[in-house]
Amino acid sequence: MRAVVTAAGMRAAEQRFFDANPGVDLMGRAARAVARVAAEVNTAGQVLVVAGRGNNGGDGLFAAAILAAHRRVLVWPAFGRTHDAGQAAARAAGCQFVDALGALEALPDCGLVIDAVAGLGSRPGLPQALATFAAACDSSAIDVLSVDLPSGLDADSGAGQPSFRATRTVTFAALKPCHVAQPAAGRCGRVHVVDIGVEVAATQLRQAEEADVATWWPTPTASSDKYARGVVLFDTGSARYQGAALLGISGALHAGTGMVRYAGPVHSGLILTRYPSVVMGDGRAQAAVLGSGWGEDEGASGRVSSARLHAPVAVVDADALYSLPGRIDGWLLTPHAGELARLLGCSRSHVESRPVSCAREVARVTGATVLLKGATQYVAEPGGRVTIAVPGPHWSAQAGSGDVLAGICGALLAAGLPAWQAAVAGSSVQAMAAARNPGPYPPDELARRLPEVIAGLVAAD
Template sequence: MRHAHTVEQVRAAEAALMARLPEGALMQRAAAGLAAVCAGLLPRVYGSRVLVLAGSGDNGGDALYAAARLARRGARAEALLLDPAKAHAEGLAALLAAGGRTTADPDAFGRADLVLDGIVGIGGRGPLRPAAAPFAAMARRGRLVAVDVPSGVDPDTGEVAGPALRADVTVCFGTHKPGLLIDPGARYAGVVHLVDLGLDLPPAPVRALQHADVAALLPVPGAESDKYRRGVVGVAAGSARYPGAAVLAVAGALHGGAGAVRYTGHAAAEVVRRHPETLVTEDGPARAGRVQAWVVGPGGGEDAERTLREALDTGAPVLADADALTELARLGPAALAGRDAPVLLTPHAGEAARLLAGVGEDADADAVAARRLRAARLLAARYGATVLLKGSTTVVADPDGRARVNSTGTGWLGTAGSGDVLSGLAGSLLATGLAPLDAASAAAYLHGLAGRHAAGPGAPITALDLAAALHHAWGSLTG
């Protein structure tokens, strides 16, 4: 599991550690780790051109000290000081003593074999200053290594307020920063290397699950299991206009670990034709029989409000998607008030914007995508529900502020019906007894893996291709 901490948490942990270490020792740890990663990226260190874009403060100091280490190994190291009067004096002195030099020539950026982005560290907020902004658009031939976080990326949120440097590699110190894991910032980070500094940190507010973490969450039937002990997931989806949504949600549910799928809605004939193992009723959630979790909304059409209300009244966990989210945005958080069983909302950016409007927050889809961590947390807090915000980075947020981000996926998942499969999958995991945060996190991870597998080396996929690949994705985690 990758743990990500806020700037405030990192600063506090660094201060506590520096109080116990000799002066400058922590920066030398960071510089040593940074230099080691840089050396591994160069075909050879001796004779390589290394340029430091050095801003003021400790971020520039880390980069200057690392460049000094490379210079001692024969690199031709230069530092372009964006604010010479505020450059880190000790780091600059170390670089000059190692044979490096300063330059005022911005064309050195394009000539370097490796550029160290030490402009703005984790204390930076907002757009880059005019002296730094041009480097975001300059052509270069060498690799760019960001020091702790790419300059122009908000370390706590991943927001990018203007031009930002796009790194091939980011070397982060002590812990991951949320902005390295969440788009749009994650797209600027490249490959992320973590250098352990020995910080004593509190529990991480943002985490990214990995294979072993998800495998540990997935339900495993015992010798005495039957379809009811494994959990029954109810799917209330589809309409005369959108019967395919029901077929796809059921397809996802059948691959989500529950022992049975119970379908109710107007697409029963299509569902049974495609998935004959499905239990079918036309009476709605209120009279559907034993169900441990409900999935409502995909392709729900004109019945969406009634279906949502009936599902909420059952007292079982409820996953609301698509048309159910539209109704919830209209009804507001009061529709969920007083429920003992959890609710999981699975909006894309446009649906999230409508839900935010339902609580008086002005936002559009672009604003949600640009500030997805904030949007997911705000929705979770205001609606009292777990939120799985879909997108290039899927963010799962609990009402208590905990958040997880998903590291799997492919652009080929942007296809009609993909979200319906995800809803069925996550609802099925809810029915097995997983908490909403775990069910949503595991579903997003499996969904992304299945998308990668279905797309292979890079080819268009359909939602049914995706559903069929869930079996392989599950097995790749548990086999």
């Protein structure tokens, strides 16, 4: 699990560090890390450092001084004034200072641009000259190494256009929200988190890793039987959306559930032709999966109540989200941004601009865990902790992926994982299956690839 720290949290951690270690040269440590990664990206070509006015510019200037020992380094102080000591070091090391025009003219001869315009202090957007330069970097496909974060992005919200688009980002102590939240994360390239000695406090926002999923994944033992592994009861699908039932069942079976019961309206012939191990009808279960493919079913409340008679907890997807039976501790809700907006009575764009606080709010009010689906998958617990799932490729943005995901999560909930782990592990493993099978595979095909991903995970653990 990797901590994700806000700009304020990072500044507080830095202050604690300085209080305990007065006089330590953190900027020097940051600059050496930037120079090291710069040398990895491009070993010998000319480097152009764009330096801002603050400490981020200072990191870039000291890195420029280190790199200038072995290669030609140009420095563009984008606002004229820049970090005084950093500027003196860069000049003393022989860096050549250029203006905006000089920077643009030099670009074709450079092997690397270091963006040290702004980091934690970055405000959304760039002034015109920098926006023009960032666009020129984009169109010339030159490697851009951003210091802390691509300048022009807000560290916490990830908002910001125009901004630099980095191929690599070197950040310090911990990830910041903009490194993990799409679409900003897509502008950071490969992110290196460098230890500079600053310890961040435990965070309420974290990014899960494959190793976490491997640790949590429920694997059968010699004493396992189908009931111990978990029974999932599905009430999914409708006459109009029959496929949703098949997709969810596929997710659960390929994630390793002990048994699937199906109590929805889709004809048994259709279900059993595809999945002969499914037991038709109600019965005791460890978890239910509800809502996928219901459409605007008028009997939604009745279907939710009925499932409660058979299973202590449920994954609530799609249209079942609007028939929640009061407080539902231990349950898992799986809305996308539009569904979460409807639950909150706000606009989709409001949810998209504040995904963490919106998911937290619904978790707090319902007592359930909320998996907010989308390009970044946020899992919010009622206590306020939010875990981001392992990311995957955007091919998964297709009808039916959510139905499969609900089934995977149902299997994990039935196996006894707490709702937050079921949600993080389920959405991560689906993303990993998509990442290991790049291309436009339909969601049912990706579900069939889950076993090899899970086998690899548990073997590695």
